[in-house]
Amino acid sequence: MFNDTFIKACKGExxxxxxxxxxxxxxxxxxEYRKIxxxxxxxxxxxxxxxxxxxTRLPVEQYNVDAAVLYKDIMTPLPAIGVDVEIKSGIGPVIDQPIESIHDVEKLGEINPVEDIPYILDTIKLLTTEQLSVPLIGFSGAPFTLASYMIEGGPSKNYHKTKAFMxxxxxxxxLLMDKLGxxxxEYVKSQIHAGAGAIQIFDSWVGALGVEDYRMYCKPIMNRIFSQLKNEKVPFIMHGVGASHLAKDWNDLPLDVVGLDWRMSIKEARQKGIDKTVQGNLDPSVLLAPWEYIEEKTKKILDEGKENGSMIFNLGHGVFPEVNPETLKRLTAFVQEYSKVND
Known part of the structure; x- marks a missing residue:
């Protein structure tokens, strides 16, 4: 039996x-992952x-979640276009030759997914044809977030170099936005054609921009990306961290689900006119609290979600290493049971 609850919620069903x-x-x-x-x-x-x-399938088997997300990094496609990136333990993505000029941008190439990342496509096919009974979420970084690494040379706390370049x-x-767009x-299309049932675009660090700058420097390329992907017939999710002030602009884009972090409640999002399916938004730090507190915060999110249209429960950011897997298993069961519709 295939569990399509996640896809239905994305579509507002x-x-x-x-x-x-x-x-x-x-x-x-x-x-098991740490051992690997x-x-x-x-x-x-x-x-x-x-x-x-x-x-990728471990959390589906261990937590009974309603969707799998492909294990990879937002940096995965960058080597294909000529960006030499290394994932350094304790630091994150590091790029030794950051972009400094239009000449550097002009040198960037194009991706041919079948030739450049066949292993990603093979993984998707393996999961969706043989191993999963839930949808597989593929993903990509958004141009601003990818550009920030390419210009800063790695993670940043303030994005001064990125903004100065902009x-x-x-x-x-x-030109960089167009090339990354x-x-x-192409990267997203290849994941869909290989079998991904939904796509999330991570603009992880775009919250560093104000609304005016976002509309000037980022929103046009995001609109083009989602418009070009609209005929692919899978749901699209947008997510960033510390980007609640941009949620209304995401709601305007031709996508299906607006991701929220913990800085904006679902109730507030609805009051601001966000009428699409929302995804979120438990603060991941809460997972280290006593169960009674986790349950209390989760109930509030679910109650607001049930009252205000379609939602998908998630964290406001990613799981971190200190989280006990048993907590995620218990939380998953609680969400599914507490939100169950009784006919």
Missing amino acids: KTDHIPVWYMRQAGRSQK KEKYGLFEITHQPELCAYV YSQPKAWF DMVV
């Missing part, structure tokens, strides 16, 4: 319970379809 999955549910806190990581790095895992599929070299910035479209 009635479901018998509120579906649940967790960002970064594959890996991080699971002991003793031997392999992230990119090494993603290059082995059988192993990558195993990591303001001082607008021609280079918009083209890459995202």
Whole structure:
């Protein structure tokens, strides 16, 4: 039996319970994953379809979530366009030759998914044809977030270099947005054609921009990306962290689900005119609290979700290593039971 509750909720259709999955549910806190990581790095895992599929389906088997999310990183497609990126333990993605000028942007190539990332497509096919009884979520980073790593050279707390590039070299910035936008479209299409049942776009760090700058420098490319993907017939989700002030602009885009972090309640989102399915939004830190507190916060989110249209339960950001897998298992069961529709 295929569980399509998540897909129905994405489309705003009635479901018998509120579906649940967790960002970064594959890996991080699971002991089986940690054992694998003793031997392999992230990119090494993603290059082995059988192993990558195993990591992807682990949370479905352990937590009984309503969707799987493909185990990979938002950096995965960048080497294909000429960006030399390394995932360094304790730091994150590191790029030794950051983009500094329009000349650097012009040198970027194009992605050919079948040739450049066949292992990702093979993993998706393996999962969706043989291993999963729930939808598989594929994903991509959004142009701003990808650009921030490419310009900063790695993670940043303030994105000063990215903003300076954006303001001082607008021609280079918009060319970079176009090139990354083209890459995202091709990358996402390949995941869908391989079998992904939904796509989430992570604009993880775009919350660093104000609304005016977002509308000027980012929203046009996001509109183009989603417009070009609209005929692919799968749901699309938008998510960022610290980006509640942009949620209304995301609601305007041709997508299906607006992701919320814990800084904006579902009730507030609805009051601000967000009328699409919402996804969120338990603060992941709450997972370290006593169960009674977790349950109280979760009930509030679910109650608001049930009163205000379609929703998908998730965290406001990803699972982190200190989280006990048993807590996620218990939380999943609670969400599904508490939100069950009694005919």
